[in-house]
Amino acid sequence: MAKRDYYEVLGLAKNATDDDIKKAYRKLAMKYHPDRNQGEGAKKAEESFKEVKEAYEMLSDGDKRAAYDQYGHAGVDPNAGGFRPGGPGAEGFGGFAEAFGDIFGDVFGGGRRGGGGQQVYRGADLSYAMEITLEEAAKGKESQIRIPSWDECETCHGSGAKPGTSAKTCTSCNGSGTVHMRQGFFSVQQTCPHCRGTGKIIPEPCTTCHGQGKVKKNKTLEVKIPAGINEGMRIRSAGNGEPGTNGGPAGDLYIEIRIKQHDIFERDGDDLHCTVPVGLTTACLGGSLEVPTLGGKAEIELPEGTQHGKTFRLRGKGIKGIRSSYPGDLYCHIAVETPVKLTEHQRKLLKELDESLSKSDKHSPNAKSWTHRVKDLFK
Structure with missing residues (x-):
């Protein structure tokens, strides 16, 4: 049987935000959770739960979602060469604490169990905004960034306890890191509020790391920006x-790309746009015009009588996007400039030109047509 659309499974539109996806998953996963579905409907609920979980795993991952939006199920099917999902449903229903993770938190156990019985939690994701130029976005680049990191405390060697002392087993949870509470038909497991899930209490914290066992430092990462990357x-x-x-x-760590505003070009997908100022004489007489491109220069031929707003398209002079087979185009928009601060001699020449042109019906057909329409309007 063909798979349903992931957005349809979660009841969302394709422009749903990450928060929308998370909320929809929380609601549906609670609805189809096996602890809430016993008896005749258990099998159907199990299948629905797996379907919801698979949809969430795909749409909550930025890379997988992008591949799915572009290619559908083929983009994330491991047999089709796409992204390999993390085995939806592979952990079975014995691994619900891992399946729910950050969604359900303490309600179903939050994290998984470590070797010492303590709850183990995945660290939070971090976001880093990197600003690059349009040229760097087009060609790609390798860069270094400095991000906050954590190293083991050299004073307490990671124990969190002041040298000469040691941590004690938490008496509230007996070292398990969790306490149990019963709410109606459910037995709810929560993180121990006294030891915060560690299973230990530190009577005398280390003065260097304040009991954390680690200290914050900065580390340098090498980042490769692929050619054709776009804003966001x-x-x-x-x-x-x-x-x-x-x-x-x-x-x-998620590095979000922000592209600086360019002095000449504006980007629209894989295409580039620029405004090219042209003098009045050049627009009237035509001729060759040199225009800039991201890779250097190019020439366009202006026909005689080029009008303001005329657009010239230079094929392949845009940007080759990450998922594109060919580069986009460059669109040059002509802006005819009217001369200012004329001398008396220049004024005289323009008046003579105007008088000469006014005797011809071909010098400005649009203006004459507009004049006739105005006269007809007020008859």
Whole structure:
């Protein structure tokens, strides 16, 4: 049976935000969760839950969502050479705490269990805004960025306790990091409020790291910007987000691209636009005109009598986008400039030109047509 559209599964439009996707997943996952569906409807609820979870895994990942939006299910099907999803439903229903993760938090166990019985949480994702020029966006570049990082505290060697002391087992949760509460038919597991899930209490915290066992430092990352990247696109750097709790995996770093305003060009997808000022004489007489491109220069031939607003298209002089097979085009918009601060001699010449042109019916057909229409209007 053919798969349903992921947006349809979550009941969302294609322009849904990340928050919309998360809220829809939370609502539907709670609805089809096996703890809430027993008896005859359990099998159908299980299938619906897997479907909802697969849709969320695809649409909550920026790269996978982009591939799905462009190519549909083929873009994220591992057998079709697309992105490989993280095995939707692969962990089975014994791994619900991992499946819900940050969505359900403490309600169903929050994180997974570490070797010592403590809850393990994935670190938060980080966002970094990188500003680049239009030329860098077109050609790509390699750059270095400095981001905050965490290193083991050299004073306490990661224990969080003041040298000469040690952490004690939390008496509230007996070292498990969680406490249980019963609410109606549900047994709710929550993070221990005293040890915050670590299972330990530090009577005398380390004065260097204040009991965290780690200190914040900066680290340098090499970032490769692909050629053709556009405004608002994100680059994912796996594992360079905030560190996890109790040995949990680190989050990811998302580098969001912002392109500086260019002095000459405006970008529209893969196409470029620019305004080319042309003198009145050149517009009247025509001739060759040199125009800039991102890669250098090009020439366009102005026909005699070129009008203001005329657009010339230079094929292949735009930008080759990340997913494009061919580069876009450059559109040159002509702006005829009227001369200012004329001398008396220049004024006299223009008046003579105007008198000469007024005797011809061909020098300004648009103006004559407009004049006749105005006269007809007031008859």
